[in-house]
Amino acid sequence: xxxxxxxxxxxxxxxxxxxxxxxxxxxxxxxxxxxxxxxxxxxxxxxxxxxxxxxxxxxxxxxxxxxxxxxxxxxxxxxxxxxxxxxxxxxxxxxxxxxxxxxxxxxxxxxxxxxxxxxxxxxxxxxxxxxxxxxxxxxxxxxxxxxxxxxxxxxxxxxxxxxxxxxxxxxxxxxxxxxxxxxxxxxxxxxxxxxxxxxxxxxxxxxxxxxxxxxxxxxxxxxxxxxxxxxxxxxxxxxxxxxxxxxxxxxxxxxxxxxxxxxxxxx
Amino acid sequence: xxxxxxxxxxxxxxxxxxxxxxxxxxxxxxxxxxxxxxxxxxxxxxxxxxxxxxxxxxxxxxxxxxxxxxxxxxxxxxxxxxxxxxxxxxxxxxxxxxxxxxxxxxxxxxxxxxxxxxxxxxxxxxxxxxxxxxxxxxxxxxxxxxxxxxxxxxxxxxxxxxxxxxxxxxxxxxxxxxxxxxxxxxxxxxxxxxxxxxxxxxxxxxxxxxxxxxxxxxxxxxxxxxxxxxxxxxxxxxxxxxxxxxxxxxxxxxxxxxxxxxxxxxxxxxxxxxxxxxxxxxxxxxxxxxxxxxxxxxxxxxxxxxxxxxxxxxxxxxxxxxxxxxxxxxxxxxxxxxxxxxxxxxxxxxxxxxxxxx
Amino acid sequence: xxxxxxxxxxxxxxxxxxxxxxxxxxxxxxxxxxxxxxxxxxxxxxxxxxxxxxxxxxxxxxxxxxxxxxxxxxxxxxxxxxxxxxxxxxxxxxxxxxxxxxxxxxxxxxxxxxxxxxxxxxxxxxxxxxxxxxxxxxxxxxxxxxxxxxxxxxxxxxxxxxxxxxxxxxxxxxxxxxxxxxxxxxxxxxxxxxxxxxxxxxxxxxxxxxxxxxxxxxxxxxxxxxxxxxxxxxxxxxxxxxxxxxxxxxxxxxxxxxxxxxxxxxxxxxxxxxxxxxxxxxxxxxxxxxxxxxxxxxxxxxxxxxxxxxxxxxxxxx
Numbered sequence: 001x002x003x004x005x006x007x008x009x010x011x012x013x014x015x016x017x018x019x020x021x022x023x024x025x026x027x028x029x030x031x032x033x034x035x036x037x038x039x040x041x042x043x044x045x046x047x048x049x050x051x052x053x054x055x056x057x058x059x060x061x062x063x064x065x066x067x068x069x070x071x072x073x074x075x076x077x078x079x080x081x082x083x084x085x086x087x088x089x090x091x092x093x094x095x096x097x098x099x100x101x102x103x104x105x106x107x108x109x110x111x112x113x114x115x116x117x118x119x120x121x122x123x124x125x126x127x128x129x130x131x132x133x134x135x136x137x138x139x140x141x142x143x144x145x146x147x148x149x150x151x152x153x154x155x156x157x158x159x160x161x162x163x164x165x166x167x168x169x170x171x172x173x174x175x176x177x178x179x180x181x182x183x184x185x186x187x188x189x190x191x192x193x194x195x196x197x198x199x200x201x202x203x204x205x206x207x208x209x210x211x212x213x214x215x216x217x218x219x220x221x222x223x224x225x226x227x228x229x230x231x232x233x234x235x236x237x238x239x240x241x242x243x244x245x246x247x248x249x250x251x252x253x254x255x256x257x258x259x260x261x262x263x264x265x266x267x
Numbered sequence: 268x269x270x271x272x273x274x275x276x277x278x279x280x281x282x283x284x285x286x287x288x289x290x291x292x293x294x295x296x297x298x299x300x301x302x303x304x305x306x307x308x309x310x311x312x313x314x315x316x317x318x319x320x321x322x323x324x325x326x327x328x329x330x331x332x333x334x335x336x337x338x339x340x341x342x343x344x345x346x347x348x349x350x351x352x353x354x355x356x357x358x359x360x361x362x363x364x365x366x367x368x369x370x371x372x373x374x375x376x377x378x379x380x381x382x383x384x385x386x387x388x389x390x391x392x393x394x395x396x397x398x399x400x401x402x403x404x405x406x407x408x409x410x411x412x413x414x415x416x417x418x419x420x421x422x423x424x425x426x427x428x429x430x431x432x433x434x435x436x437x438x439x440x441x442x443x444x445x446x447x448x449x450x451x452x453x454x455x456x457x458x459x460x461x462x463x464x465x466x467x468x469x470x471x472x473x474x475x476x477x478x479x480x481x482x483x484x485x486x487x488x489x490x491x492x493x494x495x496x497x498x499x500x501x502x503x504x505x506x507x508x509x510x511x512x513x514x515x516x517x518x519x520x521x522x523x524x525x526x527x528x529x530x531x532x533x534x535x536x537x538x539x540x541x542x543x544x545x546x547x548x549x550x551x552x553x554x555x556x557x558x559x560x561x562x563x564x565x566x567x568x569x570x571x572x573x574x575x576x577x578x579x580x581x582x583x584x585x586x587x588x589x590x591x592x593x594x595x596x597x598x599x600x601x602x603x604x605x606x607x608x609x610x611x612x613x614x615x616x617x618x619x620x621x622x623x624x625x
Numbered sequence: 626x627x628x629x630x631x632x633x634x635x636x637x638x639x640x641x642x643x644x645x646x647x648x649x650x651x652x653x654x655x656x657x658x659x660x661x662x663x664x665x666x667x668x669x670x671x672x673x674x675x676x677x678x679x680x681x682x683x684x685x686x687x688x689x690x691x692x693x694x695x696x697x698x699x700x701x702x703x704x705x706x707x708x709x710x711x712x713x714x715x716x717x718x719x720x721x722x723x724x725x726x727x728x729x730x731x732x733x734x735x736x737x738x739x740x741x742x743x744x745x746x747x748x749x750x751x752x753x754x755x756x757x758x759x760x761x762x763x764x765x766x767x768x769x770x771x772x773x774x775x776x777x778x779x780x781x782x783x784x785x786x787x788x789x790x791x792x793x794x795x796x797x798x799x800x801x802x803x804x805x806x807x808x809x810x811x812x813x814x815x816x817x818x819x820x821x822x823x824x825x826x827x828x829x830x831x832x833x834x835x836x837x838x839x840x841x842x843x844x845x846x847x848x849x850x851x852x853x854x855x856x857x858x859x860x861x862x863x864x865x866x867x868x869x870x871x872x873x874x875x876x877x878x879x880x881x882x883x884x885x886x887x888x889x890x891x892x893x894x895x896x897x898x899x900x901x902x903x904x905x906x907x908x909x910x911x912x913x914x915x916x917x918x919x920x921x922x923x924x925x926x927x928x929x930x931x932x933x934x935x936x937x938x939x940x941x942x943x
Contacts (some may be wrong), residue, residue, distance in 0.1 A: 064492055085490045090493050094492070102484075103480060103481045103489070107429070129469060130469035399927060401876055408919070504895070540742070590746070596739065597743035597744070601728045602731060
């Protein structure tokens with residue numbers, strides 16, 4: 001697997017994505033209020049917070065699925081106006097979902113191959129014939145997908161329809177599909193929800209490997225505080241749509257506001 | 268025991284990605300094609316060719332078209348017959364303007380006209396989904412059907428309001444009109460259907476097919492992966508309408524020989540939808556199986572009792588057909604929502620294991 | 626320029642010149658709209674309670690009408706025939722629940738939608754087999770429905786109203802009021818609304834889904850019978866009605882699939898819109914545009930408000 005491009009000369013440690021004063025509401029319900037933080041190139045950034053804190057909404061804003069009423073988002077130094085999700089994808093933002101959003105009728109291979117869509121360009125004519133350039137392209141991308149399959153250790157299920165897979169494996173296939181996009185920024189929405197300890201360990205290993213080997217920047221939502229503390233470089237904490245803390249795992253875990261948010265304030 | 272991939276090793280990704288990776292399947296396909304291209308024209312009688320095989324192929328083609336839209340991309344259409352009509356009328360007009368050009372060219376060209384109209388009526392899929400979209404396709408059905416009646420230009424101002432197909436030659440052999448032999452019409456149609464089925468299969472197994480299925484299974488995730496929803500849906504509408512249009516042109520030129528607007532009613536659309544459901548949504552094989560079942564059922568109903576000496580009135584046959592089709596739909600949805608094609612798959616799987624249970 | 630004049634100015638000039646004709650046209654649209662609304666209503670009931678997009682509602686209307694007339698032809702007195710027809714509709718509801726809904730529970734919506742196609746074809750086949758395919762005359766007189774018409778002299782001309790149309794509107798209004806009462810005030814109505822909100826939650830508080838389904842399908846059957854009588858009294862009872870019944874779909878799009886007031890308002894808009902369109906704009910393109918105008922009105926509307934008139938804005942979540 002190749003390392004993703006370095007993206008307009010952004011070096012490790014520079015700001016890759018900046019969220020600045022973002023507010024989002026549905027009708028009268030405020031999901032996010034004036035949140036600012038940044039994600040630096042090459043880091044694992046965790047977003048944590050109690051249920052309903054606006055974490056998933058934040059990811060939805062980042063990849064263009066929701067449009068915030070206020071605030072700015074800067075990705076790779078460019079400020080974004082309203083953009084469609086596929087534009088975010090073509091700029092290099094990939095995503096996994098809280099409730100697995102795989103293509104249930106397709107096999108593991110086809111799911112991951114679908115992640116290569118943006119990289120495949122052979123035209124309709126060759127697609128009709130499935131020979132010549134179209135077939136060459138297909139084989140070339142299949143090779144790439146097989147590397148991902150090896151990396152995630154899911155060789156045995158490559159031809160199984162994903163609807164039939166157990167939950168843990170589905171999560172893994174979903175990670176594979178996101179990796180197939182060779183993203184610069186990978187958004188993971190609770191990648192370990194509902195997993196047992198062993199599966200969590202596997203998934204943690206994959207996340208760290210992706211980050212180390214390919215330098216992919218990762219933004220991660222997770223409820224398991226242990227995992228967050230071990231994996232992430234920096235943590236941002238949301239509560240009721242507001243940012244209440246931001247810093248290294250050690251700083252955050254000793255922050256009084258965070259402790260109150262998780263354990264409740266004595267009345 | 269005999270139907271197995273054991274011992275057939277793949278040494279390249281290309282071999283592993285073949286549409287029929289198992290050797291026995293490829294042999295089976297070759298045998299079927301041999302029978303279709305050689306056996307049937309040699310041994311089939313006039314009735315079998317023009318009243319069974321030709322209609323079956325026409326409906327199979329239309330069903331493939333609808334399956335691309337509904338089965339693979341997940342967009343319900345209730346207007347297939349109208350797009351068949353577009354193909355038929357387009358082909359009629361094109362052959363009127365340029366009678367000397369090879370008919371096959373015009374049959375395919377009329378597919379493109381139909382594709383264009385399909386894209387036009389697919390545009391609302393930008394904003395609306397699911398059942399709502401089904402209503403958009405009803406708009407196409409009723410509007411197009413109306414224009415077949417109310418726009419006299421389409422049928423060259425014939426007083427009958429119908430379109431008549433004149434004689435056309437292919438390399439000096441008549442393929443349409445009263446002098447065309449059923450064998451030639453059948454072979455022309457079979458060639459078209461074979462080539463277009465091969466194209467469809469290629470599309471489905473490649474990037475475009477995966478994008479269609481991704482939109483069908485989880486459109487939001489598909490969009491977040493860089494698949495443009497509108498483009499993908501419109502392409503499905505275009506390809507689907509192309510197939511329907513070619514099927515319609517073939518229906519009028521190679522089967523009926525003439526047509527009235529009544530051929531392209533909503534009931535025809537429903538029938539094709541049933542073929543797709545009963546055959547199997549998202550299966551090309553299913554399109555053929557469904558077309559065979561739904562089209563041959565009434566023929567069997569007519570022929571069987573007569574041969575057994577039980578006379579049934581024509582009207583009763585029609586009513587029975589409704590009841591049986593209705594019951595079959597419900598039966599299949601309950602027993603096997605994935606249709607005949609899935610039954611076939613299950614059967615193959617059993618055969619692979621046989622004689623062992625696992 | 627001439628064509629623009631004909632499209633954008635001339636029809637309105639005509640409306641102003643002969644307001645009595647305009648009122649007459651709108652009245653006819655209103656009556657058609659009431660009948661569309663009734664079909665849509667049966668549909669909404671089922672969609673709310675079981676999430677099934679019931680394609681068969683139109684054919685249920687025809688089937689109910691045919692059964693009623695058929696029974697009367699066999700010598701059953703008119704009102705007894707009504708009761709027997711209700712019995713038949715109840716049997717259909719039970720059969721649908723047993724044979725179709727119960728085995729298909731938890732299947733995707735599209736599968737259930739397709740299943741109602743199956744029901745449609747079954748009902749067409751059975752109906753034609755038993756009662757024949759020929760159009761029949763509705764037994765309006767035997768049911769003491771009024772006939773003839775009344776005329777009003779207004780707006781410098783005459784407006785003629787068929788008495789049966791007036792009766793249809795009144796009966797439709799009464800039925801909607803009764804249904805509204807039933808849903809708001811009774812125990813079963815409350816259970817129905819609970820099921821509409823969430824199947825699982827309703828199950829967990831001890832509501833029997835199977836029972837509820839039979840009830841809604843039977844209610845939809847009653848609505849279908851009333852619609853069938855009214856529609857049959859205006860024209861004939863025949864399977865041609867099935868195509869007209871498809872117009873309930875654009876009505877539903879306008880009104881939203883789950884809103885009873887939406888079905889009514891949508892029905893009226895579609896009914897009046899297509900009659901006005903046909904009368905004032907139809908001649909420009911050779912007439913007959915009634916067959917598709919309703920779908921285009923709904924489509925145009927949908928592009929601006931995808932959730933329908935009364936539907937709530939959909940927020941997609943992932």
